[in-house]
Amino acid sequence: MTSLFKKGIKTFKILAVILFFIAAPIFVANASSSEESADKEFSPSEMIMHHIQDTHEFHIWGELAMPLPIILWTDNGLDVFMSGGFYHGDGTITTDKGSYVLEHEHIYYAGELGEDEHASKPLDFSITRNVFSLFLSFALISWVFISIAGKYKKRGTSAPKGMQSFFEPIIIYVRDEIVIPNVGEKKAGKYLPYLLTLFFFIWINNLIGLIPFFPGGSNLSGNIAFTFTLSVLTFLIVQFSANKAYWKHIFWMPGVPTPVRFILAPIELLGTVSKAFALMIRLFANISGGHIVVLSLASMVFMFKSYVVGGVVTPFLLFIMVLELMVAAIQAYVFTLLTSLFIGTAVAEDDHH
Template sequence: MALKKYIAYIALFLVFLLPTISFCADNQEKEPFNINELIDEHIGDSHDFHLFDYKGHAYSMPLPIILYTNNGLVTFLSSEFHHDNKGTVVVEKDGQQFVRYKEDIYYATAGTPLSLDEKGKVTNSRPLNFSITKNVFSLFLISVLLVLIFTSVARSYKKNPKAPKGLAGVLEPIVLFVRDEIAIPNIGEKYYNRYMPYLLTVFFVIWTGNLFGLIPFFPFAGTVTNNIVFTGMLAFFTLLLTIFSGNKHYWKHIFAPPGVPVWILPIMIPIELLSIFTKPFALMIRLFANMTAGHIIALSLISMIFIFNSVWVSPVSIIFTVFMQTLELLVAVLQAYVFTLLSALFIGQAVVEEH
């Protein structure tokens, strides 16, 4: 039994060490290590999933490029760019030419495909981009997974509503926690039930999305929550629910705060109106910043090996990286809880009755 434990520990160490060693060997043959490019590549969105490198050639799973251009809708696979991300490969479709630069699609210009100004900003015009990127694909995958899970749970409850077993028994305490510790205390027993579908959806989508980004060596695990557009849309949905759920007492508090002298109202009303939008803005930034910061710290710790150009730094980097990844498991559920809690709090402020 002790021998098996030692073998398991060695295997776990090699799982984290071997990719680092292979990256070191590969890095020595190429251009100097750039930590900014590494971090941008891993936390940024992409039009394909990078799988592995073999004999100097990158292998990836292409994703659909969907562009609305001057000549209508244009679709093709990202593999036609041949892994180019610097605007040198031109793809021609329907009489139009396109280049990809830092994961953005531009119209190619005559002569020089990509034009940059003195500050390095691209001057090419861009089509409307509706492509299925890495984060979009991950969101679809998470949605399908959650639908399958809760469909199975629903069937389980139909068969045995009093004593759920298996997956239903695991998820029931979580659902009850969201109801009893988040929804009811913040929204109230009278109105909480109508908002439970939204709160449960937000909680499980964020939690699952956070966990997907922590799966090691899984190429299709994009962290959707470190994309500010995704977190912004979730916050926007909370804003809409808050605005359309607001009763007369809520709006009275905005435009005529009780107990406030009349001469202060011109100051208070703009502040109260601004608070309607600052609350979801804080939701958006909090979730985005926390998840992005965790990934940047983990990548920075691994990058210490290449910055110091010494394999002897790897044990320290790997130990701290494993610690950070373990901590991220807690952060994953904590951020889902905080976002759901604050959403329920903002909605509760809108539906609360006057005391």
């Protein structure tokens, strides 16, 4: 009876912690909108779009924001400075190479931004919030797996311990359930390092995106540039590792009449691109969609300004948040699975004819 009670307390504590994490974005969202919307009405779509898109500073809490380095390739060469000036004062930053303004998170040459939609822009390689998050995940992933590898080296073949025992089943799962069945035992070793990195890169970035406060919460893995890069890499790997049989299936489909082959070839060729395209859109839509749902639910509290709505929304938000945790893993799994599947079809021996 007492143990049951204790268990109940423990569960309650865990729930309380989760609730805190979920409540945090509400406050953050409120805080970020408070400065500009002191006189304006709270606009959920503006807040959500602001969150979903990339920014040149990292908002932390209330008035507190971390300025990020701006790296521009301008008409006068490389220009590097901090982003603080874009958000304070008149919003124009002038360096010895030029002066710039930020409009909807796009950097323009100052003075050229008028009515013209296609005002000239410097090439923007800034360390934005998403790039910052990318570097964070880079540091985290390399630290985690290189330190685990050190443990493997040190402990040899003895049983895994600590972090090692958390990640080992996942690594084995990726190897035995995703890569080997799709790519095939013989070729799996060649692609395994890439696919393992891909899986953990997507998963950990999804998870960092779910952390509602600094330094998490950026929508990196839900950004189209991120998913675009990964799908292009998948596309390139598939095309470059494809064997003769694969190309034959695309341009001269065996087992069908010759006229049909001419119809099939462009379709198949388009299929190679559309597979990668689907990968890009799937990850983008799932992660961005998740962020939008969570933020929309949180926004409801501020729209209705009611405890009742808060009481109803918060448990539902908890449910969605837990669902998003699952989605984070599932999308990493799906992306890795499909990439291995595409590689598998590209390298498969032509033995079924």
